[in-house]
Amino acid sequence: MIVIAGITFAVLVLGLIVVLLLRRQLREKYATLWLVIGLALLVISIFPGLLVQVTHLLGVEVPANLIFAISIALLVGVALHLSWELSRAEEEIRSLAEESAINRADVEALTRRVADLESARTPGDSTQAGSERA
Template sequence: MIVVAGLTFAVAVLVIILTLLVRRQLREKYAVLWLTIGLILLILSIFPELLVGLTHLLGVQLPSNLIFALSIVLLVGVCLHLSWELSRAEDEIRRLAEETAILRADVDELQAERGTTPPPDDDLAVGEDQARG
């Protein structure tokens, strides 16, 4: 019964990962990690004695303790990686915002030299209308 539940869970994880990958909702670099985890789950579901052997090899008392410890290590690793990716994305967003501000200032300066007024910014106009009403 437990083997069937573990096997069902592993197959469900793999199907979800592949579905997200095909729909392009999960990037390939993350899919490799999750597919590896899914395959490990599948192997351990089919051959639970591997987990017991690994438990004895590492000196852990119970296989469930090993699973929890490995899960915690995995989750900490994923959190650190996502924090690193978020930091990189924030730096890129800040850099792009600065470049956009410089380019907008250059455009405004060129329009001022020509004596033309810049067209109204649709985003700002919508925001002002919402603020008034």
């Protein structure tokens, strides 16, 4: 019964990853890691003796301890990677905000210049209008 529950859980995880990919709610670079984890869950669920063999090979006494250690290592790796991505995104956002502020200041300066030029022209002054057309 536990084997069936493990296989079902692994298939659900893999299905969720595929659905998120198809809906473009998960980027491919993140999906790769999660697909590997889902496939590892599926393999361990189908062949539970494999986990015991790997545990003995690595010198770990209890298979659950190996799973916890691998899980912690993966979570630390994911947290570190997401922190790195967040730092890059913050830098890009700061740069774009600065560029946007410069562009906004330029537009405001141009708007003031146009307004000044239009106010300097008098509506009844035909000489100015005639010289601009020529």
